[in-house]
Amino acid sequence: PEPDLPRLAGGPGRAGGRGLADWLTHFAAMQHSAEAVAAQGLAGAVVTVFAEGAAAWPTTLTRDAPRWNAAGDLSLDPVPKDLLAAVTRVYAREGLALIPALRFDAALPALEAERTGEAAAGIVCVGRDGRPRQVAGGSHYNILDPRVQRAVESVVGEMAERLRDDRNVAGIALELPHDGWLHLPGVAWGLDDQTFSRFLAAIGESAPPPDDRAERFAERARLVLGPLRQEWLSWRTGQLAAFHARLTALVAGPDGRWPLYIVPTTLFTDGDVAR
Numbered sequence: 364p365e366p367d368l369p370r371l372a373g374g375p376g377r378a379g380g381r382g383l384a385d386w387l388t389h390f391a392a393m394q395h396s397a398e399a400v401a402a403q404g405l406a407g408a409v410v411t412v413f414a415e416g417a418a419a420w421p422t423t424l425t426r427d428a429p430r431w432n433a434a435g436d437l438s439l440d441p442v443p444k445d446l447l448a449a450v451t452r453v454y455a456r457e458g459l460a461l462i463p464a465l466r467f468d469a470a471l472p473a474l475e476a477e478r479t480g481e482a483a484a485g486i487v488c489v490g491r492d493g494r495p496r497q498v499a500g501g502s503h504y505n506i507l508d509p510r511v512q513r514a515v516e517s518v519v520g521e522m523a524e525r526l527r528d529d530r531n532v533a534g535i536a537l538e539l540p541h542d543g544w545l546h547l548p549g550v551a552w553g554l555d556d557q558t559f560s561r562f563l564a565a566i567g568e569s570a571p572p573p574d575d576r577a578e579r580f581a582e583r584a585r586l587v588l589g590p591l592r593q594e595w596l597s598w599r600t601g602q603l604a605a606f607h608a609r610l611t612a613l614v615a616g617p618d619g620r621w622p623l624y625i626v627p628t629t630l631f632t633d634g635d636v637a638r
Contacts, residue, residue, distance in 0.1 A: 386444055393446075393453040400459055407460025409536050409626065412447050413518065416469030416500060420447035420525055424518050425471065447525060455531040462624060463526070464536040465519060468543040469500030473514050478502075485557035486510060488548065491584035493577055496548060504544045507553045507599060512606045515545070520613050527616060535614045536624040541634030547599060548635050550592070551584040559583055566594045 400408045412419040447463065454461040478486050485508040487495035496503035504511045519535065526532045539546055547553060553562075556579075560570045587595040607625070614623040631637050 389444070389446055390449065390453075393450045396450075397453050397457045397459055400454075401457045405459075407454065407462065407531070407533060409462040409464050409624070410450060410454075411466055411538065412450065412463045413465035413522070414468060414538075415466075416471065418447075418518070418522070419450070420445050420522065422518075422521060424473065424514075424521060447522070451526065451529045451532060455529070460531055460533040461529075462534050462536050463522065463532070464538050464624075464626065465522070466538040466540060466543055466628075467504075467515060467518075467545050468498065468540060470502070471504075471514050471518070473517070474504055474511060477510055482557075484555050487555075488544070488552050489555040489558075489580065490549070490552050491554065491581050493554075493580040496552065498542045498544060500542070502544075503548065505553055505555065505558060506545055506547065506606070507558050507602050512609075515606075516610060516613060519610060523614055523616065523621070532621070534622040534624055536626045537610070539625065539627045539630045541629045541632070541636060543630075546630060546636065547603075550596070551588055553599065554580050554583045554587070562595065562598050565598050566591075 396408065396410065413425070416425055418425045451461055451463075474486055477483065485505055486502075488503040488505040489495055504514075506512065506515075519537075523535060537545060553559070556574075563570055607623070611623045614621050629637075
């Protein structure tokens, strides 16, 4: 069975868009979550505090903060709240461990800004048709790209630093839903010009001359599904392993007390990867 991770509150907005909830609604959800975990005799819980492109703490790295912080609507709550700090304290009061979880399933401002520049190639995940893959929250970013990895590291690092003094925090988790973008959606993905050139250089193949033909993506797909399959899979695995190693060190911090958890939620039950 897939884990049903607790998360902070938020119902439908007045116009049927993103949810808004006042402080009392958020606080009641935190208390209910902690009390439910304690009543089951559990030691703690993994709680989603970053999702749909919004963070539960004050930050400039993400967008759509009203999804979590009702201060965006003064009629609901004129005083900004740090929901991450609050849920940590509520769990600590119940004697529970907390593992805050991040789900990268929507756009990030830094990456959207990169997409408008001259070096936009590589930011989004491209397949055999040469078109960027789309997920519910926007484009499926290319997790093989160093700029995408740095954007993730910035968000994870900022959250980790805000929690360093909270002794009941027991690590940090990355959720992997089927409609997120921390995974690769299949073998024949990551075929943009920049990523594929990096791959060829890594295996000692000379980079091809500049090519703007639409057919080049299908040709690359045939290579990575055929004669270069093992080299391609090994290179991609190495890129992600190095990324996860950096995140692990970032989360562990100077005292090395926090592990990084990778938590597949719907990745193996829904969507392309499951099929």
